[in-house]
Amino acid sequence: MTLDPLTPENTTIVLVDHAVGFANVLRSHDTAQHINNVVGLAKTALLYGSGLVVTNGLPDKPSGPLYPQLLEVIGDHPVIERGGNFNGFLDENFARAVRETGRRKLAIAGVSTEGCVLQTVLGALREDYEVYLVVDASASLTAETHDIAVQRMVQAGAVPITWFSLAGEFTVDHRSATAPHFQQLMRAHVPTMAAGVQSYVAALQQAKRA
Numbered sequence: 250m251t252l253d254p255l256t257p258e259n260t261t262i263v264l265v266d267h268a269v270g271f272a273n274v275l276r277s278h279d280t281a282q283h284i285n286n287v288v289g290l291a292k293t294a295l296l297y298g299s300g301l302v303v304t305n306g307l308p309d310k311p312s313g314p315l316y317p318q319l320l321e322v323i324g325d326h327p328v329i330e331r332g333g334n335f336n337g338f339l340d341e342n343f344a345r346a347v348r349e350t351g352r353r354k355l356a357i358a359g360v361s362t363e364g365c366v367l368q369t370v371l372g373a374l375r376e377d378y379e380v381y382l383v384v385d386a387s388a389s390l391t392a393e394t395h396d397i398a399v400q401r402m403v404q405a406g407a408v409p410i411t412w413f414s415l416a417g418e419f420t421v422d423h424r425s426a427t428a429p430h431f432q433q434l435m436r437a438h439v440p441t442m443a444a445g446v447q448s449y450v451a452a453l454q455q456a457k458r459a
Contacts, residue, residue: 255381255410255418261300261350262290262383262415265337265359265369267319268305270312275360275388277395284318286386289438290358290412291322296430297419300350304329304343335365338372347378354379356415357407358386363398370402380407383415413439 253259267287272280294301303323306312307330314320315328329343337343347355355378359366366387373380382402389395403409413434420431 251379254421255354255356255415257297257299257419259352260354260356260381260415260419261302261347261352262294263337263347263355263357263359263369263373264291264301264303264319264386265357266305266312266365267316267358267360268310268312269314269316270310271360271388272316274390277362277389277392278385283386283388284316285438286412287316287358288318288322289434290356290383290386290415291319292434292437293412293416293419293430295322295326296433297416297427299419300347300352301326302329302343302346302350303327304331304337304340306331335368336372337365337369338376344376347373353377354381356381356383356410358383358412360388362387362389362395364389367398367402370407371405374406381410381415382407383412384409385411 264287272284275283303326305315305328308314329340329346331337331340331343334340355373357366357370357373357380359369370380370382382399384399387395389398399409416431416434420427422428
């Protein structure tokens with residue numbers, strides 16, 4: 250693992266099986282917050298122009314289609330449908346899509362953490378990718394199964410990150426040309442931080458009027 254920063258040019262965001270059937274049984278995270286984070290992560294890929302690979306099971310599986318909120322964001326971006334592989338890299342279409350992004354750093358998130366996410370992360374590490382696990386855009390049946398799976402992936406060499414931290418790393422500087430993307434994501438998906446900024450701006454305006 251290197252200390253080179255994650256950038257849109259060297260990073261592919263990988264979204265694994267964020268399907269409605271799974272959302273009904275996830276208990277490691279609040280469902281609304283989980284979906285908020287997943288959508289924020291997908292928007293991060295699209296706003297900053299990083300690589301993006303989205304995969305799900307076959308449409309006739311019990312897990313069903315992707316979250317409607319996620320589908321709305323990604324639009325016509327391809328969704329790679331896998332058969333029964335827990336490890337996405339055992340599916341040639343998925344493996345090819347990741348390779349064709351030309352990026353060796355992968356930020357992976359999905360459900361369930363101890364299932365397809367774990368196996369896909371281990372598969373990526375076997376392929377010598379530099380793997381970052383987006384822990385707050387992944388979820389599991391219980392907090393325990395999520396935490397144990399995260400521990401196993403970290404011990405195997407994956408680095409844990411959070412989705413908004415990744416957006417900040419892509420931005421680099423609040424004065425950069427991409428800073429409006431960061432502000433947009435904050436307003437839509439991190440309301441507590443956005444409220445703090447609004448309070449600060451309001452206080453400045455109040456001081457100017459005084």
